[in-house]
Amino acid sequence: MPRLLLLDGHSLAYRAFFALPVENFSTATGQNTNAVYGFTSMLVNVLRDEQPTHVAVAFDVSRQTFRSEEYADYKAKRNKTPDEFKSQLPLIERMLTCFAIPFLKVDGYEADDIIATLVTDALADSDDTEVLILTGDRDSLQLVTDRSTVLYPMRGVSDLARMTPAAVEEKYGVPPHRYPELAAIVGETSDNLPGVPGVGAGFAARWINTYDGLDNVIAQADQITGKKGEAFREHLGDVIRNRRLNALVRDLPLGVTIGELARSDWDRAEALALLDELEIRGELRTRILDVVAPGEDEPVEAGVELDGVTLGPDEVAGWLAETGADPVGLHVGGTWGSGTGRVDGLAVALADGRAAYVAVEGLSPADDTALAAWLADAARPKVLHDAKGPSLAVAAQGWQLAGVAEDTALAAYLVAPDQRSYALADLTLRYLHRELEQSADDDQGMLFDEGDTTARSAMVAARAALDLSVELADQVERAGGHRLLTDVEMPLVPVLAAMEQTGIAVDVDHLESLESHFGEEVRKEADEAYAVIGKEINLGSPKQLQVVLFDELGMPKTKRTKTGYTTDADALQGLFATTEHPFLAHLLRHREVIRLRQTIEGLLKTVQPDGRIHTTFHQTIAATGRLSSTEPNLQNIPVRTEEGRRIREGFVVGPGFESLMTADYSQIEMRIMAHLSEDALLIEAFRSGRDFHAETASRVFDVDPDAVTSEMRAKIKAMNYGLAYGLSAFGLSQQLGITPSEAGGLMDEYFETFGGIRSYLTGVVDEARRTGFTETIMGRRRYLPDLTSDNRMRRESAERMALNAPIQGSAADLIKVAMLRTGAAIEAAGLRSRILLQVHDELVIEVAAGEREALEALVRTEMAGAADLTVPLDVSVGTGLSWHEAAH
DNA sequence: AGGCCGACGTA
DNA sequence: CGTACGTCGGCCTT
Secondary structure, three states, X not given: XXXXXXXXXXXXXXXXHHHOOHHHOEOOOOOEOHHHHHHHHHHHHHHHHHOOOEEEEEEOOOOOEHHHHHOOOOOOOOOOOOHHHHOOHHHHHHHHXXXXXXXXXXXXXXXXXXXXXXXXXXXXXXXXXXXXXXXOOHHHHHHOEOXXXXXXXXXXXXXXXXXXXXXXXXXXOOOHHHHHHHHHHHEEHHHOXXXXXXXXXXXXXXXXXXXXXXXXXXXXXXXXXXXXXXXHHHOHHHHHHHXXXXXXXXXXXXXXXXXXXXXXXXXXXXXXXXXXXXXXXXXXXXXXXXXXXXXXXXXXXXXXXXXXXXXXXXXXXXXXXXXXXXXXXXXXXXEEEXXXXXXXXEEEEOOOOEEEEEEOOOOOHHHHHHHHHHHHOOOOOEEEOOOHHHHHHHHHOOOOOOOEEEEHHHHHHHHOOOOOOOOHHHHHHHHHOOOOOOOHHHOOOOOOOHHHHHHHHHHHHHHHHHHHHHHHHHHHHHOOOHHHHXXXXXXXXXXXXXXXXXXXXXXXXXXXXXXXXXXXXXXXHHHHHHHHHOOOOOOOOHHHHHHHHHHHOOOOOOOEEOOEEOOOHHHHHXXXXXXXXXXXXXXXXXXXXXXXXXXXXXXXXXXXXXXXXXXXXXXXXXXXXXXXXXXXXXXXXXXXXXXXXXXXXXXXXXXXXXXXXXXXXXXXXXXXXXXXXXXXXXXXXXXXXXXXXXXXXXXXXXXXXXXXXXXXXXXXXXXXXXXXXXXOHHHHHHHHOOOHHHHHHHHHHHHHHOHHHHHHXXXXXXXXXXXXXXXXOOOOEEEOHHHHOOOHHHHHHHHHHHHHHHHHHHHHHHHHHHHHHHHHHHHHOOOOOEEEEEOOOEEEEEEEOOOHHHHHHHHHHHHHOOOOOOXXXXXXXXXXXXXXXXXX
């Protein structure tokens, strides 16, 4: 039986907006989501509970309707629609698009009129259609019949009243078709339709019933006695107007048939992406995924046909021989991390649908030889998803992986670098519109045990990688990322794999003694802090600290956080400056040393049996193109403080090598800015080769370079560094401890001097707003749709990202090229030295005996030559027995 | 056990 | 009210 569900999108979203506290529903970027959340929740619940076969959502277009034309004050008393609400309507529409639910708007009419038209059509169309109307607008009660029911939200967004004819009559004392007559008499505050003063629903209903309808009440108005009758006669005009305005239009030309509102497949991948974007997780996410789509467990498209075999002993060579020279999908089953791994099995998929799986266990010697040769054969092109891990596992198995023609994870990253995950299953859904795994019950009927399942999913994955590579190659090409992929990102994979494999040697004894040294001090500071306040609290708990600082010690409140008042170092410093309370001194010192101790502890835990730390570099995490490092993160080892640098003493040259070398770019980001902005003065400042910050300070303050004071230099240095981040006058003032207006003045003078910078920065944002993306020197894109957001926070945040992305990203391009060149040059020169780490603008290299000089020359050449900019790329190099000593 | 938040380390 | 990250402990929920 057809069951049509109609929703009043605007009224429901508006209710949700006020029912849910806005501060609990917003994303990291400041987009409010309370209305989206509440609306979606109501929608999903009603889909689940009512199982409609047809659905549509109606929206208002604007306040201007035929009603406001007719009666200028219609809805005039309403407060201005908040921007925080308006910005959520497009999101709701996007959500509906993902759910494949049609939504309708008609200029000059309200959502109610659209719903009234659809109800009328649906009931006329067939005799057995049932209609449900979910709305927060009582005018719709006039649409209730024995086949159409209004679901009216009671409180919040969870309780719905089921308004059948009996329920309407019970509540208002009149049948549904008479409800607008009653409303005309009583009036509707929210629409600014005044009714008859002193007449409530009770009296109105009695009149309507007694005289059989409003028309008769009006006709016989003079028979109504008393004050209320008098008031009615006096406001008769209002009543008639109200009745005219609250009648819903039932014959709008909508251009859709009820049949077109039948539920259809949703775009699950798009929906998932939107849920991610809106940070909708947890219970609602589950509920949505469970409820929204009919047949949500089935693949969006049928999975591919796979002609798969599991190869037995001595079958490998023969099968591989048949594969030919076309690219194949390769999936490595196994585990990897910390520079090593293990292969359990390999699956190869061909474009024609054939696939094979081979388990490592039980390989015959002949199989092993054939497989090793095939894997290492660069002339046998292979497509892998995220090849670095597999190549580590393959290497640990004693084989070598060559001929990687495409890495689908890297391709997807270049196409859309802001994704949080590039999991094969997500990409398969997103780009191939099919589920990666077929559900267990539609297995081919021949695969039963666990091993077969492993084999099958490996082959499916290999096939997905192969199919994805075709689709993504196209997308990469269109995004202008082809060269970046083939010349930079893919060649970088083996370089990173080698770095992870090598690891960096650690002086465990040194770190352990440092750890106990800081541990001692942690205890001491904690004890002293407890003594001051006369009790023991958890100094690491911001919550407990707030009680002590603001309640018990009565200190002035600091900046607010979501959960109270901040106790961060800056704020504590500020409190100490005003109160000089000794507790604060101990607390700050405690924070400092406990952090140092934790850092060391974390590092020690990751030292492998070979005495080295093998971090993992991630190539698809940072939206700007940078690498990231985990387990442990070796890109944030302390360096700013004396004590922090002692940790760097723990990273040392390994046995068989002579020293560590660090090589870093100086002021890489400012140099890139000079190049991109073509600001003549800035370029000159770099070409002069003198102290850059002093040089620029002398320009801004218009003094001789010799006359630049350290204060002037510090200000301009902060300015130089802040520029690429979209620094504000406020931010600069905070950092320099000056007033915002002084900081603003400084910025003005700076831009006055370096006009090219200003025009470059504004140009970058304008261009990005126009094209939708920013671009680095090598064409790496970052898409920033929020640049046109009507939410100020979101928009301005996107603007700062747009300023920063080309600069940070170009620097990332450069050092990646430098790594490739350096690695290749080391090999070409036959040196044994090896790259260990990359820290964004710095390389750490382990120097083999006797190679220091040659290596230094080589590294300088290759790093400086990574790009041809209008300013020189200055590289500074240092060597020593530890990372600390190698600094310069 | 898993997720969020505040705090803080790096470039 | 400054970009890009990763990690930790506390604390809350499941």
